[in-house]
Amino acid sequence: MNLFSKLYYKFRKYSKAVQLYLVIAGPGLVVMIADNDAGGITTYAATGAKYGYNLIWFLLILIPVAYFVQEMTVRLGVVTKRGHAEAIFDGFGAFWGWFSLIDLMILDWLTLVTEFVGMTSALHIFGVPAWLTVAGVVALMGMIMLNGRYWTWEKITMGFCALNLIYIPGAFMVNPSMSDILGNGLIPNFPGGFNGELFFILMANIGTTIAPWMLFFQQSAVVDKGMQEKDIPWGKFDTLLGAVLTVVVAIFIVIVTGTVLKGVNIDDASQAAQQLMHTNHYVGAFMAIGLFDAGLLGAICISLASSWAFGEIFGWAHTLNTKIKESPWFYASYFLTLVTAGLVVLIPGAPLVLITLFVQVVAVTLLPAALVFLLLLLNDKKHMGEYANTLSQNLIGGFIVISIVILSTLYGVSVMFPTLFK
Amino acid sequence: MLLRFRRFSAKIREINHRYSKPHIEMSLGVKISLMALRIYLFVLVGLILYKFVLMLK
Numbered sequence: 001m002n003l004f005s006k007l008y009y010k011f012r013k014y015s016k017a018v019q020l021y022l023v024i025a026g027p028g029l030v031v032m033i034a035d036n037d038a039g040g041i042t043t044y045a046a047t048g049a050k051y052g053y054n055l056i057w058f059l060l061i062l063i064p065v066a067y068f069v070q071e072m073t074v075r076l077g078v079v080t081k082r083g084h085a086e087a088i089f090d091g092f093g094a095f096w097g098w099f100s101l102i103d104l105m106i107l108d109w110l111t112l113v114t115e116f117v118g119m120t121s122a123l124h125i126f127g128v129p130a131w132l133t134v135a136g137v138v139a140l141m142g143m144i145m146l147n148g149r150y151w152t153w154e155k156i157t158m159g160f161c162a163l164n165l166i167y168i169p170g171a172f173m174v175n176p177s178m179s180d181i182l183g184n185g186l187i188p189n190f191p192g193g194f195n196g197e198l199f200f201i202l203m204a205n206i207g208t209t210i211a212p213w214m215l216f217f218q219q220s221a222v223v224d225k226g227m228q229e230k231d232i233p234w235g236k237f238d239t240l241l242g243a244v245l246t247v248v249v250a251i252f253i254v255i256v257t258g259t260v261l262k263g264v265n266i267d268d269a270s271q272a273a274q275q276l277m278h279t280n281h282y283v284g285a286f287m288a289i290g291l292f293d294a295g296l297l298g299a300i301c302i303s304l305a306s307s308w309a310f311g312e313i314f315g316w317a318h319t320l321n322t323k324i325k326e327s328p329w330f331y332a333s334y335f336l337t338l339v340t341a342g343l344v345v346l347i348p349g350a351p352l353v354l355i356t357l358f359v360q361v362v363a364v365t366l367l368p369a370a371l372v373f374l375l376l377l378l379n380d381k382k383h384m385g386e387y388a389n390t391l392s393q394n395l396i397g398g399f400i401v402i403s404i405v406i407l408s409t410l411y412g413v414s415v416m417f418p419t420l421f422k
Numbered sequence: 423m424l425l426r427f428r429r430f431s432a433k434i435r436e437i438n439h440r441y442s443k444p445h446i447e448m449s450l451g452v453k454i455s456l457m458a459l460r461i462y463l464f465v466l467v468g469l470i471l472y473k474f475v476l477m478l479k
Contacts (some may be wrong), residue, residue: 089437089441090445091444091445091446092446092456093441093443093444094437094438094441094442361470364466365463365466365467365470368459368462369463372459375455376452376455377446379451380447383445405462409466412466413469416470416473
């Protein structure tokens, strides 16, 4: 009897913990999985096609990188009750505030265009015309946004996050060699030696792991969700789980292309999906569906990151817990960003490749600034109190931030001057 | 239209006024970080402009 009561007590304890987590879960999972956006899927597909399983170990390193950066936005958002844009304005004054806000607006809009490129090219494989994809996506996102509750928006978005796991069954369907994955993938190695091409791929993978919009998005989401200081441990766990899942998905994409398309040059994920269809129709279809889902998740989060940031600074009502009548400017800026980005994809002869490359260049003007501001704000003991960074957090965070700044800058520069590292 | 523009510029002035002073403590570390960021951005914008000129040529 005593044993049963102990077991029952433990079961109750853990089931309550899971229930509590399900209430808190959201911002960390959504931001991390949305990080595997259309551009990210292309990068992982190209990584697998070029180097097979050999760079899986490198993707695993990205788990703590993503976690330590995003975890800081949880603490900052919960303690200050401010989004990242407002925190920069307040902490560093109007100059750095406007710099970050305008840079974020440009970067988010350009990234949104690339998400639409990914979504239209993914559905094009199934014969859906681009105009129908754009119209459908805008309508779908309108329905998700306009329900007037953050909770509903978050849970629907988490449904799309679950669809991102479609690459996992896809990887099992191509029958990869487990011994090759474990032997080649988990032991650190530089296939073909450390050369410029490999360096470019490594930088691209880091560049897709931390994007500026993620910092702004998660901090604002934490505030909009109304998370309290007691929720910080769960917020951290949510972020860690998201970081693990995003890398797991990336690894399965690498396994798919590394098994079937090794040695093939991949320029974008839709091309990979089309080539996969020749080998296995279902795996190709999974790749295309996953690409569409990735673009959709990216679009949902990126346009929100901008609208939240503008709402914070201009003093508009800026929460998903309001109806359109209560927050007209918040929703107007959201749909303006979304519709204009969608329309660009429909313009015949629009410089979409140039836009895709330009995203990387603009990102390196905002990412270092946003990361440095994040670290400095987390060291502001007056506002952060007991949640300020400790010495070890500063050492780890500082090392990660400096590494990301150097590598993402080199990536941006190599996009501008492609022969530099080759 | 003119009225809207005036309202908008008044809003920008209000934001600039509200955030005219940084509220973070300007320690030596913060000052050095912000200076490094300025130099970084200056160099990067220079590179972007250089690339733009190269593309025009």
